[in-house]
Amino acid sequence: MNHSPEYLLQLLQRFIKHPKLISQLHSLVITSAHLLHNPNSPSHLKWKPTLFYNTLITAHHTSGFPHKALLLFTHMLASQVPPNSHTFPPLIKSASSSPSLGTSLHTQVIKRGVLCDPFVQTTFLVLYARNGSLVDARKVFDEIPLLCIVACNAMLHAFCTNGDMESAVSLFRGMPKRDVVSWTSIINGFAGNGEFGKAIQFFGKMMTHKDVLGCLVKPNEATYVSVLSSCANLDGKTALDCGKQVHGYVVANEVNLGVFVGTSLIDFYGKMGCLNYAVSVFNQMDSREVCTWNAMISSLASNGREKEAMDMFEDMKAEGRLRPNSITFVAVLTACARGRFVREGLDLFGSMSDVFGVVPIMEHYGCVIDLLGRAGHLGEATDIINNMPFQPDASVLGALLGACRIHGAIELGEEIGRRLLELQKPHCGQYVVLSSINAEKERWDHAADLRREMMEAGIQKIPAYSMVHLT
DNA sequence: TTAGGGTTAG
Numbered sequence: 001m002n003h004s005p006e007y008l009l010q011l012l013q014r015f016i017k018h019p020k021l022i023s024q025l026h027s028l029v030i031t032s033a034h035l036l037h038n039p040n041s042p043s044h045l046k047w048k049p050t051l052f053y054n055t056l057i058t059a060h061h062t063s064g065f066p067h068k069a070l071l072l073f074t075h076m077l078a079s080q081v082p083p084n085s086h087t088f089p090p091l092i093k094s095a096s097s098s099p100s101l102g103t104s105l106h107t108q109v110i111k112r113g114v115l116c117d118p119f120v121q122t123t124f125l126v127l128y129a130r131n132g133s134l135v136d137a138r139k140v141f142d143e144i145p146l147l148c149i150v151a152c153n154a155m156l157h158a159f160c161t162n163g164d165m166e167s168a169v170s171l172f173r174g175m176p177k178r179d180v181v182s183w184t185s186i187i188n189g190f191a192g193n194g195e196f197g198k199a200i201q202f203f204g205k206m207m208t209h210k211d212v213l214g215c216l217v218k219p220n221e222a223t224y225v226s227v228l229s230s231c232a233n234l235d236g237k238t239a240l241d242c243g244k245q246v247h248g249y250v251v252a253n254e255v256n257l258g259v260f261v262g263t264s265l266i267d268f269y270g271k272m273g274c275l276n277y278a279v280s281v282f283n284q285m286d287s288r289e290v291c292t293w294n295a296m297i298s299s300l301a302s303n304g305r306e307k308e309a310m311d312m313f314e315d316m317k318a319e320g321r322l323r324p325n326s327i328t329f330v331a332v333l334t335a336c337a338r339g340r341f342v343r344e345g346l347d348l349f350g351s352m353s354d355v356f357g358v359v360p361i362m363e364h365y366g367c368v369i370d371l372l373g374r375a376g377h378l379g380e381a382t383d384i385i386n387n388m389p390f391q392p393d394a395s396v397l398g399a400l401l402g403a404c405r406i407h408g409a410i411e412l413g414e415e416i417g418r419r420l421l422e423l424q425k426p427h428c429g430q431y432v433v434l435s436s437i438n439a440e441k442e443r444w445d446h447a448a449d450l451r452r453e454m455m456e457a458g459i460q461k462i463p464a465y466s467m468v469h470l471t
Numbered sequence: 472t473t474a475g476g477g478t479t480a481g
Contacts, residue, residue: 054472054473055472058472084472084473085473086473087472087473088473089474090472090473093474117473118474119473119474120473120474121474122473122474122475123473123474125474125475126474126475149475150474150475151475152475153474153475153476154474154475154476155475156476157475157476160476179475179476180476181475182475182476183476184476184477185475185476186476187476188476188477189476220476220477221477222476222477223476223477224477225476225477225478226476226477226478228478229477229478260477260478261477261478262478263478263479264477264479265478266478267478267479289478290479291478291479292478292479293479294478294479294480295478295479296479297479298479298480325479326480327479327480327481328479328480329480330479330480330481362481363480363481366481367480367481395481
């Protein structure tokens with residue numbers, strides 16, 4: 001078998017995204033270590049050990065083994081193989097969950113004299129932004145001597161994900177050159193900060209205005225996904241029209257209906273109540289991932305087609321390729337609650353952990369309490385709350401309180417309402433529900449007391465309103 | 472050989 005360094009390197013580069021092969025190749029590299037460190041190598045091969053380690057580090061990072069990538073770096077240093085600017089970007093990304101490791105790598109970067117490398121700088125910028133250190137990210141950005149579009153886009157994204165849209169837009173306006181990533185970052189930034197209308201406006205501007213270099217910027221799949229997600233989060237005809245228009249672009253431009261775009265379209269149509277469109281997109285997709293099924297099941301569950309949502313879950317399991325995740329169970333349990341499938345819901349909840357390896361979190365408890373509460377099983381719901389492995393939050397208690405109102409359970413409702421009041425910042429919702437429970441049972445004195453308590457706490461009931469959209 | 476943007480629940 002040929003174990004020359006060149007051959008191993010070729011193998012590594014070829015199979016860089018195959019985790020199983022990577023560990024085999026790593027073993028081969030270890031057994032061929034003497035080849036890497038041959039002091040008699042000709043001078044044109046001296047850089048090979050560095051390239052070797054760089055490739056292995058990248059391979060482990062991209063295959064989802066960040067710890068191994070970092071371990072390899074220590075081997076590299078121990079073997080006195082000098083790291084270069086290519087070594088650090090994958091290492092910095094592998095250290096993203098540990099700020100202290102990030103600092104150590106920063107020290108190494110300075111020691112190896114590659115601090116001014118734009119790739120290294122941009123990776124640090126992204127790392128600091130991910131850890132929420134916008135000041136540090138900005139500092140790195142300001143120290144980049146020759147700014148390129150990639151570094152600017154990374155800074156745009158840093159501002160957006162840390163909620164500073166003003167700085168993001170200001171930087172965007174000042175950029176000498178922009179591309180589809182710059183535009184998509186801003187659109188997604190507005191969406192991420194809840195300003196969906198502005199996200200849609202920005203998309204409209206992108207589609208109709210020439211950019212700084214006098215050209216129209218063509219959206220890609222990421223852009224469509226961002227704008228569809230914004231449309232899905234808004235109500236009204238404008239949002240529906242906009243999303244439909246995006247779907248139109250996708251069809252007209254023969255954009256591949258991949259997992260991201262397809263899932264976003266399903267979610268959009270589901271949230272708009274256009275179930276038939278959602279199902280049609282789902283059926284057209286060649287490839288579906290868990291999130292695709294989740295979006296479809298949620299859409300059916302929240303549009304009165306609970307039985308179909310349950311059937312869809314069965315289809316997903318029958319296909320066998322994908323494992324339901326935490327979100328899948330929120331969607332299916334929601335379907336059970338709304339469809340009054342109490343037995344099925346409880347069985348499913350019971351099997352989550354054992355059969356599917358998904359440990360129930362707060363959202364799942366919320367669904368089950370809703371499931372039992374709607375069906376009037378208030379005692380069972382209370383038992384589950386009292387035996388939860390963690391303290392129930394407002395959504396779980398709120399689900400039970402809502403059920404108490406529906407079923408006129410005054411005492412339990414008062415108890416849960418009080419617990420909610422202790423848990424939450426003052427909010428009129430609980431007071432109003434509590435007060436309504438009492439009023440419905442003609443316990444006017446209690447109802448009046450609660451309303452008074454509410455006013456004293458400085459809370460005013462938000463008046464109900466309805467809106468007519470005029471076009 | 473190395474750097475930037477995206478989907479599902481609540």
